[in-house]
Amino acid sequence: MLKQTEGSHAVAEAVALCRPEVVCAYPISPQTHIVEGVGELVKSGELRNCEFINVESEFAAMSVAIGSSAAGARTYTATASQGLLFMAEAVFNASGLGLPIVMTVANRAIGAPINIWNDHTDSLAMRDSGWLQLFAETNQEALDLHIQAFRLGEELSLPVMVCMDGFILTHAYERVDMPTQAQVDAYLPPYSPRQVLDPAEPVSIGAMVGPEAFMEVRYLAHAKQRQALERMPAYAAEFKSIFGRDSGGLLHSYRADDAETIVVAMGSVLGTIKDTVDEMRAAGDKIGVMGLTLFRPFPSAQVRDALQHAKRVVVLEKSFSIGAGGILATNVRTAISALPIDTYTVGAGLGGRAITKRSLHALFRGAIQGKLEFLTFLDLNREVVDKQLAREAQKRRSGPIAENLLRDVGVVAAKIV
Amino acid sequence: MSYQPISFYQTGTFTVGNRLLAPDERSVQAQVKRYNSLNSGHRACQGCGEALGARYAIDAAMEAAHGQLIAANATGCLEVFSTPYPETSWQIPWVHSLFGNAAAVATGIAAALKVKGKHDVRVVAQGGDGGTTDIGFGCLSGMFERNDDVLYICYDNGGYMNTGIQRSSATPPAARTATTMAVGAEPGNPFGQGKFVPAIAMAHDIPYVATATVADLRDLEAKVLRAMEIRGARYIHILVPCPLGWGTASGDTIKMARLAKETGFFPVFEAEQGVVTGVLPIRKKLPVEEFLRPQKRYAHLFGKQPKVDVIAKLQALADRNIRKYGLLGEEH
Numbered sequence: 001m002l003k004q005t006e007g008s009h010a011v012a013e014a015v016a017l018c019r020p021e022v023v024c025a026y027p028i029s030p031q032t033h034i035v036e037g038v039g040e041l042v043k044s045g046e047l048r049n050c051e052f053i054n055v056e057s058e059f060a061a062m063s064v065a066i067g068s069s070a071a072g073a074r075t076y077t078a079t080a081s082q083g084l085l086f087m088a089e090a091v092f093n094a095s096g097l098g099l100p101i102v103m104t105v106a107n108r109a110i111g112a113p114i115n116i117w118n119d120h121t122d123s124l125a126m127r128d129s130g131w132l133q134l135f136a137e138t139n140q141e142a143l144d145l146h147i148q149a150f151r152l153g154e155e156l157s158l159p160v161m162v163c164m165d166g167f168i169l170t171h172a173y174e175r176v177d178m179p180t181q182a183q184v185d186a187y188l189p190p191y192s193p194r195q196v197l198d199p200a201e202p203v204s205i206g207a208m209v210g211p212e213a214f215m216e217v218r219y220l221a222h223a224k225q226r227q228a229l230e231r232m233p234a235y236a237a238e239f240k241s242i243f244g245r246d247s248g249g250l251l252h253s254y255r256a257d258d259a260e261t262i263v264v265a266m267g268s269v270l271g272t273i274k275d276t277v278d279e280m281r282a283a284g285d286k287i288g289v290m291g292l293t294l295f296r297p298f299p300s301a302q303v304r305d306a307l308q309h310a311k312r313v314v315v316l317e318k319s320f321s322i323g324a325g326g327i328l329a330t331n332v333r334t335a336i337s338a339l340p341i342d343t344y345t346v347g348a349g350l351g352g353r354a355i356t357k358r359s360l361h362a363l364f365r366g367a368i369q370g371k372l373e374f375l376t377f378l379d380l381n382r383e384v385v386d387k388q389l390a391r392e393a394q395k396r397r398s399g400p401i402a403e404n405l406l407r408d409v410g411v412v413a414a415k416i417v
Numbered sequence: 418m419s420y421q422p423i424s425f426y427q428t429g430t431f432t433v434g435n436r437l438l439a440p441d442e443r444s445v446q447a448q449v450k451r452y453n454s455l456n457s458g459h460r461a462c463q464g465c466g467e468a469l470g471a472r473y474a475i476d477a478a479m480e481a482a483h484g485q486l487i488a489a490n491a492t493g494c495l496e497v498f499s500t501p502y503p504e505t506s507w508q509i510p511w512v513h514s515l516f517g518n519a520a521a522v523a524t525g526i527a528a529a530l531k532v533k534g535k536h537d538v539r540v541v542a543q544g545g546d547g548g549t550t551d552i553g554f555g556c557l558s559g560m561f562e563r564n565d566d567v568l569y570i571c572y573d574n575g576g577y578m579n580t581g582i583q584r585s586s587a588t589p590p591a592a593r594t595a596t597t598m599a600v601g602a603e604p605g606n607p608f609g610q611g612k613f614v615p616a617i618a619m620a621h622d623i624p625y626v627a628t629a630t631v632a633d634l635r636d637l638e639a640k641v642l643r644a645m646e647i648r649g650a651r652y653i654h655i656l657v658p659c660p661l662g663w664g665t666a667s668g669d670t671i672k673m674a675r676l677a678k679e680t681g682f683f684p685v686f687e688a689e690q691g692v693v694t695g696v697l698p699i700r701k702k703l704p705v706e707e708f709l710r711p712q713k714r715y716a717h718l719f720g721k722q723p724k725v726d727v728i729a730k731l732q733a734l735a736d737r738n739i740r741k742y743g744l745l746g747e748e749h
Contacts, residue, residue, distance in 0.1 A: 021532045022525060051528040055521065056559030063518035063556060067489060067525020070512050073532055075525070093514050197487045197510040197526060199538055206490075206513035207500035 001178050007139040007169040010176045011078075011104060011162075012037025014143040016047045017184040018102075018150045020076040021191075022068035023052050024061040028083040029116045030166035031106035035078050058083035062090035062101075069099035070205055072196040074150065077101070080166055081108035084122045088129070091159075095130030095221065097206055098195065100153035100160070102146065103131075107267065107318070108166040109351040113402035117352020118166040119318040120266065123295075124327045126161070130221050132228055133296040134248070135266040136164040139174045144247035145293075147179070148235050150188055155231060156224050157194045163295075165268040165318075167352070179243055187242050225297040232294055250299040253306050255281055256288030261368055262310040264303075264332055265317065266292045269348070269355050273316065276360040287364060292328070300335040307332070312342040314367050316360075316378070318349040325375050348378035384408045445473070445480045445638050452479040452508065454486075459506035460498040464667030466657030466674065467495055467572040469631045471543065474570050474655065477638040479509065481645030482539040487526050488512070491519035491544025491553055494579040495572060517552035519544045520560040523567040531566070539645065540566065546573040546587035549654075550614045557614075561621035564649045568641075571614065571652070574659035582662045586612050589682070590734065591727050592714045594662075599717035608730060618652040619691045625651040627687035629697075631658070632675035636697055640687060656683045664713020676708040681735035684742040698746035699739070705732045 005013075012034050015023075023042070025035035041047040051068075055061045061077045069075040079087065084105055094101050105123050109115040123133055134149060136142035142164040153160040164170060195205060209217055229250065236248035254274055256262050263273050270291040280287050290306050292299075307313055313336065315329035324330075326345035333343045344367055349355045359379050366372040387408050392398045435447035445451055454475040461468035479486050490496045490513045499506040500513065514522045523542035530538050542560075544553055549571040560567055576594050577583040584594040590608040593599040597606040618626045624647045629637040637655060644651040658665060658673040665673050677683040678697065682705055685697035706728055709715040718724045739745055 022528045024525075049532055051532045053524065053528055053563070055524075056562075057555055059518065060521040060524075060556050060559050063514060063521030064525035064528065066514050066518070067512070067522035067527075068529040069525070070522075071487065071526040071529035071533075073525075073529035075529075089515055090518060097512075097514070197512055199485045199487065199510055202508060202510040204500050204505035204507050204511045204513075207502045207505055208497060209502040213502060 001180070002175055003178055004173060004175050006033060007142060007164065007172050007174065008033030008106075009037045010139050010143045010178065011146055011164070012041065013178055014146045015076050016041045017179060017181055018076075018147055018188055019074065020050055021073035022065070022075045023050060024055050024064045024075075024077040025052065026055050026058050026061045026079070026083065028058070028080050030108060030118075030170045031078045031080040031083070031104065033170065034104055034106065038076070058087040059090055062087040062094060065101045065103075066090060066094050066097065066099055069094070069101050070097065070195070070197050072191070072193045072198070074154075074191040075099075075101045076103070078104035078106065080106040081110055081116075081122045084126060085110060088126065091126055091131065092129045094159045096217075098157045100150075100157055100191075102149045102153055102160050102162065104146070105161050105163045106166040106170045107163050115351040116166075118168050119350045119352065120163070121319050121350075123161060123163045124319040127296055127327070130158070130225070131296065132156075132158055132160040132225060132294070134160065134162050134293055135295055136162065136169065137268060137270045137291055137293075139169055139172060140176050140245075141247055141293075142169055143176055143178070144239065144243070144245070147184055147188060148232075148239060148248045151235055152228060152231055154191050156227055158221075158224055163267070168268045177245065183242050187239065228294065228297050229299055229302070248293060250294045250302050251306060252291045252293065254289040254291065256290060256306065256310075258286055259288030259309075260286040260311040261364065262288050262290050262307055262313050263364065264290045264292065264307070264313055264315045264328070266295060266328060267318065269316065269318065272355055272357060273360060276357045276364065279357070280361070280364060285364075285368060287368070295328070298331050298335070303332060303335040304339070307336050307341065308339055310341055312344065312367055314344045314346060314364065314372070316346045316348050320347045320350060343374075344372050345375045346378055347376070353379060381409070444635055445477045446634070452476045452484065454479050454507065454509045455499060456506045456508050458504070460501060461494070462661055462667070464660040464670040465494075465498075466631045466659060466670045467545065467574060468498070469670070470572050470637065470655045470657045471495055471570075473631075473634050473637050474641050474653065475509070475541065475543075477641035478539065478541050478568065478645055481642050483537070485538040487530075487538060487540050489514070489519045489522040489526060489540070489542045491542075491548030492516035493545040493548050495543065495545065497579055516548055518556050519548060519553055520567065520569055521556040523569070524560050524563070524565040527566045539568070541568045541570060543570040543572065545579070546571060546575060547577045547585045549573075550586045550612060554614075558617075558621065561618060561623050561650045561652070564623060566648050566650075568644050568651045568653065571654045572657045573654055574657050574662055576659070576662050578659045578662040586610070587614070589731075591718065591731060593717060594714070604717045605714075615652065615654045618654075619688050621650070622691040623650040623652065624648075625687070625689055627652070628654045628656070628683070628685050630656040630674040630678050630683060630685060632671050632678055633685070633697060636685070643687070662714065664716070665711055669711060673708070673711065676703065679703045680705045680708045681739040681744050682708050682731075684738040684744055686742050693742065696742050696744055699744045702739075702745065705735045
């Protein structure tokens, strides 16, 4: 059914249609509307057979999820940013134990300085945690990916993060096609755990493993994750047969067949990139887009196939490994390392900095003209950076960086244009 | 099974052998059909108080739950010595997740059981004092205040023994640990620090809180059985001497636990809805020195010149327990 609704609420409804049995809730912007939405459905009685638990921290949220999943219940929670890092130990533990928890991450920057706006630093900080990571481009895809995430996670007995851009998606009111309960029931069978805490068949879960078997346990986690590379397209095809639309899969190319320049990105920024590409195509540029839906496991072979005919690849990412460079770009570059393709890394949109078509036009034009450096930051205010560097060179007690920069920039509200 | 009725005065002690009791008065551990939830063959040290406490506590919980029990375990000695891969000593469904989240994992298990309608299956969480009073305290308090249907059992040996005897917030004053060294002007653990979690548990107004020691195992079993009669958040804090950490003889574990109780150093009581309902009274009050002297962690108090002032401060703490909880049997 088509409806105009907030991204968070669309996800909450989709999660409810998946019949979760335990949902743990802890507030953090910009995720909070999601668990509020699920909670209301539980309390009103619309979502039956579900325990909605208000926990005392994100660490507890993931820990409760571990317990309920290990006891055989379909389990869901949502978080963002600091919350994801606060539960980090349990995030790794959930995947190590092989528990198919589904969690929404409403992507948001990590402090300090504290910043509630969108980038991908939080999810990517957990890229090695053993969770599958799916990135949604639109609210419709976010909704759909949650339904697929339960299917995928439970089949592989691995946890899945559905990542959606905080505020840009979570708080955007858009039209979505909300599935019916019958459609979701036809797609998603009841959870049948591979391991469960059951007095009738007692097992010990979470025993200590030493050097004699730890490597094998880790390798198995990798091998299991890689199975998603085959499952995801199959589940997307099945999804289409029931729900009637394309959603999910590993990656999506756009106007890339004959493209000499291919822009790679994840999440909602793909919309702005596609608009920019459309305009550049109209002007005769051979440019296309590759949007990545599945970041973990990383679909290396499929990425290579999608990019192999390009002359240059511009990876535009809302993340940055300080002291090294791009994170998504490193993965992309590894996938195409045998090919003669120039790969550019562009850090963009950090902490919610708006990514505009005007900036993208200039960026892509620079890449095509061979004027782009291999690591750049979109719309970086060089003047402010230089001023602070000079201040630090001049004076030992140069003061807190964030406060200095805000004073130099001259505004305290978010500068979005 | 036949038995010979007997009166306690005939034995001259406060204890009486199980074989002399009516079958329904015998301990859970004395039953041929005890569950052996924590089975033999584990790798605890000789004289481990925690292994003894866990065996009695979990078997009693199993008895109460008619074998329908799931345990969540914090990281620590109990977890490590019971489940070195590929072995496990647990004959019950058991999960270990992390050091600081046993209470929350148990909450999740309880929620799953509730939503699946498995009301007969009960949940215990267990951990040492580090996993309970320090790193797991947030999750513990959360489980308490939500009144989740979990029995949490803390095995308190007064420190991080698994990592090599470091101080926890349950380490008593003046005790030497690897991080409260017996050197300097005020050797050992500082006075005026630490917390007594049973009192904090009571402040949550949860249905049931109790303390116990491995010196009074019938009392321990009775408290577990009582706790299992109740639904909601319950907490039992068991003092379990650690021969390694305390520097005591392996054969003296039960004696040390008894001395902790008989000196008032560790108060044994139970409480319901935040109100103390009963104490295990001191039978023959002993000076706290009797408890301290056998322990190497207090050896720095008993050199050529005994630290009488420090011993007096520890005696004052024991006396305060005795007054506060009415441990001499008077009204409290």
